[in-house]
Amino acid sequence: MKAILSSLSSIPLNGLSLWFMAIFTIVFACGAIYGTGYMKHYSGRPLRNTLHWISYAVAYVSMMLLCVVENSIAFLVSWEIMALSSFFLVIYESEKPETIKAGINFFIQSHISVVLLTAGFMMIAAKTGSYSFSAIPRYCAGSNGMAAFMLLFAGFAVKAGFVPFHTWLPYAHPAAPAHISGVMSGVIIKIGIFGILRMITLFSIDFVAAGAVILAVSAISGLYGVMMAILQHNLKKLLAYHSIENIGIIGMGIGLGCIGAGNGNAALASLGFAGALLHTLNHALFKSVLFFCSGNVYHGTHTLDIERLGGLAKKMPWTAALFLTASIAICGLPPMNGFISEFLIYSGLFGWMQGAEPGVTTGAVFSILALVMIGGLAILCFTKAFGIIFLGSPRTETEAHEMEPCRIIPLAAEALIMLSIGIFPSFYARLAGSALACFPYAGSSALAMTADLGHVGFAGLILLLLAGLIYTAKSRHNTRRQVSEGPTWGCGYTEGTPRIQYTATSFVKTYVQLFSFILGTRKEQEIPTEIFPASGHFESESYDKLESNLIDKPLDAYRRFTDRFSFLQNGKMQFYVLYGIIFIVFTLIISIIFR
Amino acid sequence: MTSLILILISALFFNGIIGRVKSISAGRKGPGIMQPIKDVIRLFRKGSVYSETTGPVFKTAPAVYLASVIIACLCVPFGNQAGLISFSGDFVFFAYALALGKFFCIIGALDTGSSFEGMGASREATYSMLAEPAFFLIMGSLALMTGHSSFQSIFADLHPSSPMSWALACIAAFIFLVLAMVENSRMPVDDPKTHLELTMIHEVMVLDNSGIDLGLIFVTGYLKFAMYAALIANLFIGSIPVGYGIPVFLAVQVLCAVIIGLNESFSARFRMNHNPQFIFTLACIALLAVFGVMLMSGQLV
Numbered sequence: 001m002k003a004i005l006s007s008l009s010s011i012p013l014n015g016l017s018l019w020f021m022a023i024f025t026i027v028f029a030c031g032a033i034y035g036t037g038y039m040k041h042y043s044g045r046p047l048r049n050t051l052h053w054i055s056y057a058v059a060y061v062s063m064m065l066l067c068v069v070e071n072s073i074a075f076l077v078s079w080e081i082m083a084l085s086s087f088f089l090v091i092y093e094s095e096k097p098e099t100i101k102a103g104i105n106f107f108i109q110s111h112i113s114v115v116l117l118t119a120g121f122m123m124i125a126a127k128t129g130s131y132s133f134s135a136i137p138r139y140c141a142g143s144n145g146m147a148a149f150m151l152l153f154a155g156f157a158v159k160a161g162f163v164p165f166h167t168w169l170p171y172a173h174p175a176a177p178a179h180i181s182g183v184m185s186g187v188i189i190k191i192g193i194f195g196i197l198r199m200i201t202l203f204s205i206d207f208v209a210a211g212a213v214i215l216a217v218s219a220i221s222g223l224y225g226v227m228m229a230i231l232q233h234n235l236k237k238l239l240a241y242h243s244i245e246n247i248g249i250i251g252m253g254i255g256l257g258c259i260g261a262g263n264g265n266a267a268l269a270s271l272g273f274a275g276a277l278l279h280t281l282n283h284a285l286f287k288s289v290l291f292f293c294s295g296n297v298y299h300g301t302h303t304l305d306i307e308r309l310g311g312l313a314k315k316m317p318w319t320a321a322l323f324l325t326a327s328i329a330i331c332g333l334p335p336m337n338g339f340i341s342e343f344l345i346y347s348g349l350f351g352w353m354q355g356a357e358p359g360v361t362t363g364a365v366f367s368i369l370a371l372v373m374i375g376g377l378a379i380l381c382f383t384k385a386f387g388i389i390f391l392g393s394p395r396t397e398t399e400a401h402e403m404e405p406c407r408i409i410p411l412a413a414e415a416l417i418m419l420s421i422g423i424f425p426s427f428y429a430r431l432a433g434s435a436l437a438c439f440p441y442a443g444s445s446a447l448a449m450t451a452d453l454g455h456v457g458f459a460g461l462i463l464l465l466l467a468g469l470i471y472t473a474k475s476r477h478n479t480r481r482q483v484s485e486g487p488t489w490g491c492g493y494t495e496g497t498p499r500i501q502y503t504a505t506s507f508v509k510t511y512v513q514l515f516s517f518i519l520g521t522r523k524e525q526e527i528p529t530e531i532f533p534a535s536g537h538f539e540s541e542s543y544d545k546l547e548s549n550l551i552d553k554p555l556d557a558y559r560r561f562t563d564r565f566s567f568l569q570n571g572k573m574q575f576y577v578l579y580g581i582i583f584i585v586f587t588l589i590i591s592i593i594f595r
Numbered sequence: 596m597t598s599l600i601l602i603l604i605s606a607l608f609f610n611g612i613i614g615r616v617k618s619i620s621a622g623r624k625g626p627g628i629m630q631p632i633k634d635v636i637r638l639f640r641k642g643s644v645y646s647e648t649t650g651p652v653f654k655t656a657p658a659v660y661l662a663s664v665i666i667a668c669l670c671v672p673f674g675n676q677a678g679l680i681s682f683s684g685d686f687v688f689f690a691y692a693l694a695l696g697k698f699f700c701i702i703g704a705l706d707t708g709s710s711f712e713g714m715g716a717s718r719e720a721t722y723s724m725l726a727e728p729a730f731f732l733i734m735g736s737l738a739l740m741t742g743h744s745s746f747q748s749i750f751a752d753l754h755p756s757s758p759m760s761w762a763l764a765c766i767a768a769f770i771f772l773v774l775a776m777v778e779n780s781r782m783p784v785d786d787p788k789t790h791l792e793l794t795m796i797h798e799v800m801v802l803d804n805s806g807i808d809l810g811l812i813f814v815t816g817y818l819k820f821a822m823y824a825a826l827i828a829n830l831f832i833g834s835i836p837v838g839y840g841i842p843v844f845l846a847v848q849v850l851c852a853v854i855i856g857l858n859e860s861f862s863a864r865f866r867m868n869h870n871p872q873f874i875f876t877l878a879c880i881a882l883l884a885v886f887g888v889m890l891m892s893g894q895l896v
Contacts, residue, residue, distance in 0.1 A: 311708070313650050324652070324702075333695040334688060346687045350744045353735060361894045365735060365885055372731045375691070376724030379698055383720050387705030392713075393648050455682035459666065462680070463692060467655075467662035470811070474658055477807055482642030488707045489646070489802050502705070502713020510721045514871050 015434030016201060017067040019277060020194045023284045024067075026417070027186040028060045030410035034292050035179035037407040041299055042092075042177075052092050056180075059085040059188070066191055070133045072121035079117065083110035086188055090176040102175035109158055109168040113192075116155030123148045136202040145205045152199050153214070160192025162251060163221040166244045167547045170228075173240035174304070178295020181236055185243045186288035190280055193250055197276070200258060201438045211258025212363065218255055219370040222248025224546065226377040230384065230508050231519060231542035235294045235304045238385060239287065242330065245374060246283040249342065250276045252367060256348045261440040265355065269441040270449055271348035277432045279341035282329065282421065285414045286338065289326040292411050293319050297389065300400035306388050306504045313390040315400040318408045320390040325415045327382040329422075332375050335460025337421035340428075343456055344449070345371065384507045393498040423464070425457045426450035505540075520545035598673035598825060601841065605848040606814075606821035607632055612849060616856025631817065635810045643806030648708040656703025657804065657811040663696030664818045670746060671825050674832040674840050677747035685745050686734045690727065693778075696815070697723050704800040715799035718867070722784070722796065725874040726777050732881035733770045736763060736888045750833040759891055764830040766884045771830075772851060773877055775823035779816055782859040784870050795867055824851040 035056070039049060062082035069075045087110065091103035121131070127142060128135040139145060158165040169189070173181045196214075200207075225244030232238035257272030259265075296319040297312065298304050313320035329336035349371065353364035394400075402408075421428050429450045436442045490496045512519060520543045528536030568579075611628035618625020645653065669679040670689045680688070701720050704712040738744050740763060741752035753760045777784050780797035787794055801812050828847035832840040865873060 311648070313652065313706075328695070328698065331694070331698065332691065333698060334691055339688075339691055342691075343684060343687055347684045347744070350684065350735065350738055353739055354742055354744075357894075361739065361889050365732070365882070368731055368735055369728055369882075372728045373724070375694070376727045379694060379701075380720040380724050383698060383701040383705070383716065387702050387716070391650070391652060391702060391706040392708030452682050452684065455680070455685075456688060459670075459680045459682075459685075459688055459692075462669075463662055463666045463695070466665055467659045470662055471655055471658035474807055474811065475654075477639070478643055481640075481806065483806075484642070484644050485647050486644050487646060488648050488709045490709065491711060491802075496709075498708070500710050501708050502710050502717065507713060507717045507720075510717060510871070511724075513868075514721070 013068060014201075014438050015436070016194075016197060016438045019432060019435035020190065020280075021064060021067050023190065023281050024060070024063050024187045026414070027183055027284050027288050028056075028063075030288060030292075030414055031179045031183040031186075032056065033410040034182070034295070034407055035177070037404050038177060038179050038295050038299070048092070051088065055085040055088040056183075059089060059183075063187065063191055067194065072125065072131045072133065075133075076114065076118060076121065080114060082188070082191065083107075083114065086110075086180075086184065089180045090172050090184070092177050092180065093175070096175075099175040102171035106168045106172040109165070113155045113158035113165075116151055116158065117195075120148050120151035120155060123151065133202055136199075137204060140204045145203050146210070149199060149203050149205050149210060150213075153196060153210075156192040156195035156199075157217070158192070160189050160196070160247050160251075161221075161244050162217050162247060163224045163244065164546055164550050166221065166225070167544065167551055169243055170232075170237050170240045170544070173243070173291075174234055174236035178236075178291055178298060181239070181294070182288035182291035185240065185291055186284040189243060189247060190284060193247070193254075193276070193280055196254060197273075197439075200254070200261075201440075204440075207258040207262030207440075209262075211255045211260075211262060213255075214251055214258060215255030215363070215367060218248045218251025219367055220248070221245070221251060222374045223370055223377075224248075226374050226381060227515060227518060228542075228544060230377060230381045230511060231521075233306045233504055235297065235306055235385065235389065236291070238306070238381070239290050239294060242290075242378070242381070243283075243287060245378065246279065246287065246330070249345065249371070249374065250279045250283065252371065253277075253279060253341070253345050253348070256345065256352060256367075257439060257442060259352065260348070261442065263355075264441060265352075266441045267449075268348055268352050268355075269439060270436060271344050271351065273436055273439050273442045274429060274432055274449060275341050275344035275348060277435055278344060278421075278425075278428065279338075281428070281432075282337040282341050282418070285418050285421075286326040286329040286336075289322055289411045289414050289418075290330065292407070293323040293326070296403045296407055297400075299403065301398040303396075303398075306385065308396045309389045309398075310395040310498065310501065311391065311393045312400055316390075316402045318402055318412075320386075322408070322411045322415055323390060324386055325418065327386050329418050331378045331382050333379075334456070335419070335422045335464045337418045337425075339460070340421060340425040340453065340456065342371065342375070344453075347449075347452070380508065380511060384504055388502075388504045388507065392501050395498050395501065395503075423457045423461050425453040429453050518545070520548065596679060597676055597837070597841075598671050598678055598829075599668055601673065601844055602668050602671065602818065602821045602825050605824065605845065606817040609820045609824070609848065609852050610817050612852035613856040613859070616853050617860050620857060620860040631813065635813050638805075638810035638813070639807055641806040643808060645805075646707050646709075646803050649706045649803070652699075653703050653706040653803075654808070656699040656706075657808045657815075659699040660696040660703075661811050661815045661818075663692045663699075664815045664822065666692045668818060668822050668825075671822060672747040672750055672829060673844070674829060674835070674837070675747070675751045676837070677745075681745055681747050683745050687731075689746070690730055694723070694727070700800060700812075703804075707803045709802065711799050712802055715796050715802075718796045718870075719780075719800060722777060722870060722874055725871055726774055726877065729770055729874075729877035729881045730774060732878060732885055733767050736881065736885040737767060739885065739894075740888045740892070746829070750829045753830060753833045759888075763884060763888065766880065767830055768827045770877055770881055770884075771823050771827045772854065775820055775851070776855060776858075777874055777877075778823070779819055781855060782862055783865055783873060786864040788859075820852075820855075821848060824848045827851060 062078045065078040087107045090106055093099045124139045125131050128139050161169045222245050225241050229238050229241035253272050253276030257269050260268030260272055329338040332338040332342040349364050349368050353361050523540045525538040526536050610631040667689050670685050672678045701716045704716040737749050741749045743749045785796040828844040832843050
C-alpha cells in the first residue's frame with residue numbers, strides 16, 4: 001500500500017496534463033449532470049443504464065490516466081480502455097441497427113489508431129529498449145525521429161478526426177445519446193490533440209517540416225469540415241462535421257507552434273501553441289453545449305431533422321439562448337471565447353508572414369485565407385442551424401417544451417465560462433502559461449501576448465455593453481410609442497403557411513451551387529410527364545466525397561479482389577485437408593531449398 | 596477620437612451626397628442632402644409594428660448590428676493617431692466585430708419566417724463569406740509591406756512618397772470602396788432603388804423592421820459607408836499633419852460618395868448568379884496585391 005501511495009505521489013504532472021485534465025473534468029462533470037436528466041427518458045432499463053454509467057466513469061478515469069502515464073505500454077492499455085468504454089457509450093441504443101453500424105465503424109477506426117500508435121511506440125522501443133516516455137528524447141538523439149512521429153501523429157489524428165481520418169465522427173456522434181456526443185466531441189477527440197501535443201514536448205525532430213505538414217492537414221480539415229457541415233440536415237451530424245473544422249483550427253495552432261519551435265521563433269511558438277490550447281478548451285465548452293442543446297431539441301420534438309423544426313425559440317427559450325451563445329462562440333465572433341483563440345492564431349499567422357523567408361509568406365497567406373474562409377462558412381452554417389431550428393414558425397406540429405433545470409444549468413455554467421474567457425482572456429492565457437511552458441521556446445513570451453489579449457477582451461466588453469445600451473435605449477424609446485403586432489409582411493400575399501418559409505436547403509442553395517465541384521450531391525428525380533402527370537418527385541442528398549473515394553471505393557475494390565478467392569472456401573472437408581497437405585509440402589520444399 | 600468624430604460627421608452627409616449625385620446625373624430635382632437623416636428622424640418618431648412570428652432575437656438584432664459597426668468605427672485610426680481601440684491585430688477584431696453584426700442581421704431576418712427575408716439572409720451570408728477574404732488579404736499585404744499589424748502603425752508607415760505605397764494604397768482604396776458597396780448592397784451587386792421586395796439582399800432582409808428598428812438599421816448603413824471611406828482616407832493621410840489631414844479626409848469621403856453615386860447612375864445590377872464571381876474577384880485582386888508586395892520585397896523566390 002505504501003509503495004502504491006509513494007508511486008502516486010511521484011506521478012509527474014506537467015502543466016500540459018493539468019490543462020487537459022481540467023478541460024476533461026469540466027466537460028465530464030457537466031455531461032454527467034446533463035445526462036441524469038437526459039437518461040430519465042430511458043429509465044425503463046436499469047441494467048443497461050448501469051452499464052452506461054459505469055462506462056462513463058471508466059472512460060473518464062482512462063482519460064485521466066492517459067494524461068498522467070509516462071510509459072507507452074501503460075498509455076496503450078489506457079487508450080484501449082478509453083476506446084472500449086466509449087464504444088459502449090456510443091451503442092447505448094443498440095436496438096437501432098444504425099447505432100450498431102456507427103458503433104462498429106467507431107470501434108474499427110479506434111483500433112486503426114491503436115495499430116498506428118503501437119507501431120510508432122514499437123519503433124522507439126526497438127531502438128532504445130525502453131517503453132518509458134523518457135526514452136523518446138534518447139531515440140531522437142540517436143536517429144531521425146520523423147517516421148515515428150508521423151506514425152504517432154497519424155494514430156492520434158484518427159482519434160482527433162483530422163481529414164482524411166474523420167469518417168467515424170459523422171456516424172458516431174448522431175448515434176450516441178446527446179450527453180455522450182457532447183463529451184465525445186468535447187473531450188474524447190481532444191485526447192488525440194493531447195497525444196499530439198504530448199509527443200511534441202517529447203520528440204526533438206525537424207519541427208519546421210512537421211509543423212508544415214500539420215498546418216496543411218489542419219487547414220484542409222478545417223475547410224472540409226465546415227464545407228460538409230453546411231450541407232447536413234441532421235443537427236448532430238452538422239455538429240459532428242463542425243468538430244472536424246474546429247480540430248482543424250486547433251491543428252493550425254499546433255502547426256504554427258511547431259514551426260515557431262523549429263525556427264526558434266518564441267513569439268510564433270507561444271502564439272501557436274497558446275491558440276491551440278485555448279481553442280481546445282473553447283471547443284470543449286461550446287461544442288458540448290451545442291450537443292447538449294441538440295439533446296434538448298431531440299427530446300422536445302423527437303426529431304433532429306432541421307427541415308422539420310422551426311420556431312423552437314418560443315417554446316424552449318433557454319435552450320435557444322444557450323444554442324445562440326454557443327453558435328456565436330463557435331463562429332469565432334467577439335465577445336465570446338472562440339474569437340480569442342482564433343485571434344491568437346491570426347496574430348501568429350500575420351507575425352509569421354512577416355518573417356522574410358522565401359516560401360514562408362506564401363504558406364502564411366494561404367493559411368490566413370483558409371482561416372478566413374472557415375470563419376465565413378461557419379457563420380453561414382450556424383445562421384442556418386440556429387435560424388431554421390429556433391426561429392420562424394414551426395414547420396411541423398410538435399409539442400416541444402422546455403427541459404428540466406438539470407438540462408439547462410450545466411449548460412449555462414459552461415456558457416458563463418465561455419463569456420468570461422471572451423472578456424478576461426489574459427487571465428486564461430496566464431492559466432495556460434504553465435501548459436505552454438512545456439513546449440520548446442513557447443513559455444518565454446507568453447506575458448507579452450497577455451497584454452494584447454487584455455485589449456481584445458476589453459474591446460469585447462465594450463461591444464457587449466454598447467449592444468446592451470442601444471437595446472435598452474431602444475426599448476425605453478418604444479415604451480413611449482405605439483407598438484403593435486401583426487403578421488409577417490408577405491408582400492401582399494396573405495395566406496402564407498409555415499411551409500413557404502425558407503428551408504435549410506434553400507438557405508444554402510447559392511453556396512452549394514458555388515462549391516458543387518467539391519461537394520458531393522446525389523440527386524434522384526422523376527420528372528412529371530404527360531399532360532396530367534401521375535407522379536413526380538425530387539430528392540437530393542449530400543454525401544462525403546472524401547469518404548466515398550478514400551474509404552468506400554478502396555474497400556469495395558479490396559472486397560471484389562478477395563471475392564475471387566472465395567472458391568477456396570467451398571465447405572468440403574477433403575479440400576481443406578488438401579490445403580493442409582499442400583502447405584506442409586510447400587514448407588518442406590522451402591526448408592530443403594534454403595537449408 | 597478625431598476619426599470617430601469625423602466618421603460621424605461624414606455619415607450625416609454620405610448617403611445624401613450619393614442621392615444628390617444620382618438625381619443630378621438623372622436630370623431630376625431630387626431630395627436634399629439631409630434627406631437620409633430626415634428619414635431617420637421621422638422613423639425614430641414612429642411607433643413599431645412587430646410580426647407575431649418574431650421574438651427577442653428580432654428585437655435585439657438592430658441593436659447588435661449598430662453596436663458592431665460603432666465598435667468597428669472605434670478601431671479606425673486617423674492617420675497617425677490611433678483609434679480609441681487600438682492593439683496589435685486590431686483589424687482582425689474589426690472584421691470579426693462586423694461579422695457579429697451581420698450574424699445578428701441574418702438571424703433577425705430568419706426570425707420573421709418570411710421567405711423573402713430568408714432569401715435575403717441566405718444571400719447576405721453567402722456574399723459576406725466571399726467578401727471577407729478580400730479584406731484580410733489586402734490588410735495582409737499592407738501588414739507585409741509595413742511590417743506592422745495594427746491599423747494605426749500600418750497607416751502611419753504608408754508614405755505616399757514611395758511609388759510602392761502609392762500603388763498598394765490605390766489597390767486597397769479600390770478594394771475598400773467595392774467592399775463598402777458589397778457590404779451595403781449597392782449597385783453592381785444589388786439595386787437599392789427598386790421596390791423593397793425586388794431588392795435582393797440587404798433591403799429585403801429588413802422588410803419587417805419598422806420605426807426605430809428600421810431607423811437604427813439605416814444609421815448603421817450610413818456609418819458603414821463613412822467607416823470604409825475613412826479607411827480609404829487613412830491610406831493617404833498617414834504621414835501628413837493633422838491640419839491637412841482633416842480636409843483630405845473629408846474630400847475622400849465626398850469623392851467616395853460621388854463615385855458610388857455615379858456608379859449607381861450609370862451601371863446596371865448584375866444577375867444574382869454573377870455576384871459571387873464579382874465578389875470573389877476582389878479577393879483575387881487582393882491576392883495579387885499580396886504577391887506583388889512579396890515580389891517587390893524579395894519574399895517570393
